[in-house]
Amino acid sequence: MALILAIDRPLDASLVRSICGDVDGIKVGLPPVLKAGIDWALEVARSCSKLTILDFKLADIGAIMEASIEPFLGDYDAYIAHSFIGAEGALSELKELLDRRGRKLILVASMSHPGSRDVYDPSIQMIEDVIDGIGPWGLVAPATRPQIVRRLRTRYPDKVILSPGVGAQGAKPGSAICAGATYEIVGRMITGSRDPAEAARRVREAQDEEAGRCRG
Amino acid sequence: MALILAIDRPLDASLVRSICGDVDGIKVGLPPVLKAGIDWALEVARSCSKLTILDFKLADIGAIMEASIEPFLGDYDAYIAHSFIGAEGALSELKELLDRRGRKLILVASMSHPGSRDVYDPSIQMIEDVIDGIGPWGLVAPATRPQIVRRLRTRYPDKVILSPGVGAQGAKPGSAICAGATYEIVGRMITGSRDPAEAARRVREAQDEEAGRCRG
Numbered sequence: 001m002a003l004i005l006a007i008d009r010p011l012d013a014s015l016v017r018s019i020c021g022d023v024d025g026i027k028v029g030l031p032p033v034l035k036a037g038i039d040w041a042l043e044v045a046r047s048c049s050k051l052t053i054l055d056f057k058l059a060d061i062g063a064i065m066e067a068s069i070e071p072f073l074g075d076y077d078a079y080i081a082h083s084f085i086g087a088e089g090a091l092s093e094l095k096e097l098l099d100r101r102g103r104k105l106i107l108v109a110s111m112s113h114p115g116s117r118d119v120y121d122p123s124i125q126m127i128e129d130v131i132d133g134i135g136p137w138g139l140v141a142p143a144t145r146p147q148i149v150r151r152l153r154t155r156y157p158d159k160v161i162l163s164p165g166v167g168a169q170g171a172k173p174g175s176a177i178c179a180g181a182t183y184e185i186v187g188r189m190i191t192g193s194r195d196p197a198e199a200a201r202r203v204r205e206a207q208d209e210e211a212g213r214c215r216g
Numbered sequence: 217m218a219l220i221l222a223i224d225r226p227l228d229a230s231l232v233r234s235i236c237g238d239v240d241g242i243k244v245g246l247p248p249v250l251k252a253g254i255d256w257a258l259e260v261a262r263s264c265s266k267l268t269i270l271d272f273k274l275a276d277i278g279a280i281m282e283a284s285i286e287p288f289l290g291d292y293d294a295y296i297a298h299s300f301i302g303a304e305g306a307l308s309e310l311k312e313l314l315d316r317r318g319r320k321l322i323l324v325a326s327m328s329h330p331g332s333r334d335v336y337d338p339s340i341q342m343i344e345d346v347i348d349g350i351g352p353w354g355l356v357a358p359a360t361r362p363q364i365v366r367r368l369r370t371r372y373p374d375k376v377i378l379s380p381g382v383g384a385q386g387a388k389p390g391s392a393i394c395a396g397a398t399y400e401i402v403g404r405m406i407t408g409s410r411d412p413a414e415a416a417r418r419v420r421e422a423q424d425e426e427a428g429r430c431r432g
Contacts, residue, residue, distance in 0.1 A: 008280060030272070031283035034254060056246070059275040059298055061329045061385075064224060067247035082275055084300045086331025113277045115302025119342040123300075126335040169277075 002177050003204055004053065004162060006187030010036035013047040015196065022200035025051030027080075027162075027185055038071050045075040053162075055080040057108065062093025078104035080140060083130045084120065091134050104137035109152055112142035112165030121148065128155065138162055138182075143171035146179035153180025166203075173203050174210025218393050218427075219420055220269065220378060222403030226252035229263040231412065238416035241267030243378075243401055244292075254287050261291040269378075271296045273324065278309025294320035296356060299346045300336065307350045320353035325368055328358035328381030337364065344371065354378055354398075359387035362395035369396025382419075389419050390426025 005019055008029040016026060026048050033041045033056075045052045054072050058065045058081035069079050081094055091107070098105050109127055110120050120127070131139065138160035141149045149163055160183070163176030167189030176184050186203050193199035221235055224245040232242060242264050249257045249272075261268045270288050274281040274297035285295050297310055307323070314321050325343055326336050336343070347355065354376035357365045365379055376399070379392030383405030392400050402419050409415035 008283065029280055030276075031280060031286075033250065034284060034287065037253065038250060057276045057280075060246075060273045061327065064245055064247060064273075067224065068250060070247075071250065082298075082300075084275075084298070084335050085327060086329070086334030086336065088331040088334075089329025090327075090331040092331070111277065111301060111306075113302070113305025115304045115306040115308070118302030118304075118346050119300045119339050120302065122342060123335050123339050126338060130334050 002181070002183050002207060003200065004051070004183045004185045005190055005200065006055075006164070006185050007032060007044065007191065008187050009191070010040060011044070011191060013040070013043045016044050017047040019190065019197050019200055020048035020050060022197050022204065023050065024183060025053060027053040027055045028076075029055045030057070041072065042075045045072075051078065052076045053078045053080060053106065057082060058094065059085050060090070062090050065090070065094050066097050073101050073103060076103070078106050078137065080106045080108060083107040083109055083127045083134075084123070086130055087133050091130065095134050095136070105134070106138035106140060106160075106162065107131055107134065107136040108140040110141050110145065110148045112144045112169050112171075116142065116145075121145075124148070124151070131156070140164065141181070143176035143179075143181065143184060144169055146171075146175060149176055149179035149181050172210060173206035174208070174214070177207055177211045178214035218397070218399050218423060219416065220267070220399045220401045221406055221416065222271075222380070222401050223248060223260065223407065224403050225407070226256060227260070227407060229256070229259045232260050233263040235406065235413050235416055236264035236266060238413050238420065239266065240399060241269060243269040243271045243296075245271045246273070257288065258291045261288075267294065268292045269294045269296060269322065273298060274310065275301050276306070278306050281306070281310045282313050289317050289319060292319070294322050294354065296322045296324060299323040299325055299343045299350075300339065302346055303349050307346065311350050311352070321350070322354035322356060322376075322378065323347055323350065323352040324356040326357050326361065326364045328360045328385050328387075332358065332361075337361075340364070340367070347372070356380065357392075357397070359392035359395075359397070359400060360385055362387075362391060365392055365395035365397050388426060389422035390424070390430070393423055393427045394430035
């Protein structure tokens with residue numbers, strides 16, 4: 001199993017609980033937390049005993065990032081920030097806070113949309129220098145550009161790699177796993193379905209099938 | 217006058233109203249919106265008839281950025297996003313939404329903390345290509361590194377430039393104005409004071425004094 005559910009709109013915690021058994025973890029984005037509030041976000045985290053990730057795509061100075069995640073530190077396991085913002089005064093401070101609180105840092109190394117080729121991807125060597133300096137637990141790399149997943153897997157054999165872009169954004173389930181990702185992140189394909197738990201199982205089957213082929 | 221108040225913790229709307237006359241606008245960050253809620257953020261915007269900026273440092277794919285700011289579009293004038301995420305599938309979509317709703321886009325071109333030198337600043341030419349392609353109303357550039365403000369002012373003579381980093385982060389009031397900024401963004405130096413309106417006036421005086429000197 002290698003599937004993370006992306007929650008980008010308010011879902012009932014009871015629905016999340018019913019999907020939880022069919023995924024490896026959940027990733028909650030900013031829009032539903034703004035709309036449904038902190039208490040909802042905490043309830044959702046408590047409704048699933050798998051890996052819980054808060055995905056605000058943090059990209060500010062240290063003090064602001066710390067204040068943004070502070071209410072969630074008791075309940076979420078991991079926090080996503082952009083590597084692009086660099087270390088001193090930003091990611092170094094965030095990493096220190098997360099270490100102190102026993103939480104995990106996940107750094108975006110590249111994004112799933114085409115615009116990631118404008119600045120992010122041509123900067124990949126500098127991005128890797130930041131990753132080397134900070135030492136995050138995990139990395140985000142796009143299923144839509146598997147060559148980047150492969151590059152990061154070669155360079156970071158032991159890090160967790162999470163790949164968005166599967167489903168609505170076009171990548172096939174299993175394709176990022178084949179390129180070296182630890183988890184694929186799937187949202188709308190599951191949450192937009194009439195039977196989300198069943199949709200999650202279908203994604204897992206498709207992952208297994210594709211992974212079986214590429215590892216063949 | 218060239219002063220924007222940064223609100224990075226929940227303040228009473230009545231307090232914001234009392235400071236509003238002594239600043240050119242307000243910029244509201246993510247931490248207080250998460251803690252105090254959307255209704256508080258809207259009340260704050262309505263309490264000050266100057267420029268109102270929502271500063272979530274947006275850095276996600278288009279659909280997520282749009283969903284994040286949707287509740288605020290009726291009341292906030294301008295929205296801050298990161299230029300490094302690139303155009304297609306991200307900033308292009310955000311710009312289109314803001315144009316359609318008659319709102320302004322402000323792009324971060326560089327940040328105020330030292331870590332901005334790791335990736336952001338060495339990528340400045342690619343960042344400028346993104347800015348050229350998107351055509352935002354305003355730019356964010358750090359008071360702490362005035363050479364970047366000068367560079368952007370030379371390249372973009374007509375754009376609004378907002379400079380954070382004055383006060384708590386070390387830059388002197390007026391120094392970014394001297395380098396070409398339109399506005400300096402000041403937070404803790406004002407909101408941390410016992411008399412914030414008086415503190416705002418003191419910052420303005422210091423700006424005028426410094427600007428008088430540099431424009432000699």
